[in-house]
Amino acid sequence: MSATQNGTKPYYYVPQPSHWPITGSCALLLMATGAATWFNAYAVGPWLVLAGFAVLLTMIFGWFGRVIDESEHRLYNKKVDLSFRWGMTWFIFSEVMFFAAFFGALFYVRNLSVPDLGDLEQKLLWPDYTAASPTNGPYLKEAFTPMRAIGIPLLNTILLVTSGGTITVAHYALKEGRRGALKLWLFLTIVLGVTFIGFQAFEYTHAYSALNLKLSSGVYGSTFFMLTGFH
Structure with missing residues (x-):
């Protein structure tokens, strides 16, 4: 379906109503519910995560396939291309603000909250608490070791940056019509992504x-897994 300008020629392509957005939302809901039940030692948790992941893959292949089909039928014009770019821009902005919020939380805990817990007044409540970051708080006594930045975190960062480069090369190969190079660099990007997920699981x-x-290791543990998980 196309909107018209002055009632004459096609101006802006408007896709038909689609079930893929709600399908993706259901997939994320299944995965989130499964993760929550899994963390609380319910046997159904892993199965819910697996089911949600399967629905998510179905949505990705179905929705991407529809967009590709619309593009191959030349239903898009510069206005649609601009809307795609704005959509991606706002998506990236939302991601930046999301991570900024959690990095801000870490900054607040390290520089404001933890020192406040260690002052003289709080010593009367928690005399055995040592105000040092990272911490799991005055109530949780189970000790943990923070994750070092050097090692797998650094390696995963390198993998992410490298995959950004390979997908960019693949994009330019697509624009230039070099399908062989496109397939090669896309394959390398997928390999880097799978390797990243493997290292993340490890x-x-x-x-x-x-x-x-x-995840239960106080504010440090919950923030660490939230940041790296969404990352």
Whole structure:
């Protein structure tokens, strides 16, 4: 369906109503519910996460396929291209603000909250508490070791930056019509992404088993897993 300008020629492509957005929302809801139940030791948790992931993959292939089909039928023009760019711009902006909020939370805890917990007044409430960051707070006594920046976190950062470069090369290959180069650089991007996920899974396993760093390890643990998980 196309909107018209002055009632004559097609001006802006408006897609038909789609079920893919609500499908994606249901997938995320399943995954979030599954993760919450999994963390609380319910047996159904992993299955809900798996089901949500399967629905998410279905949505990705279906929705992307529809967009590609519309593009190949030349239903898009410069106005639609501009709307895509604005959509991606606002998405990136929302991601920046999301991570800024959690980095701000870490800054607040390290520089304001923890020193405040260690002052003279709070010593009367928690005499055994040592105000040092990272901390799991005065109530949680289970010790943990913070994740070092050097090692897997640094390696994963390098993988992410590199994958950004490979997908950019693939994009330019697509624009220039070099399908062989496009496939090669897209394949390398996928390999880097899968490698990143593998290292991330290993990092979480290492955090839980060797460092005793868990989602329940106070504000540091919850913020660490929130940032790296969404990352």
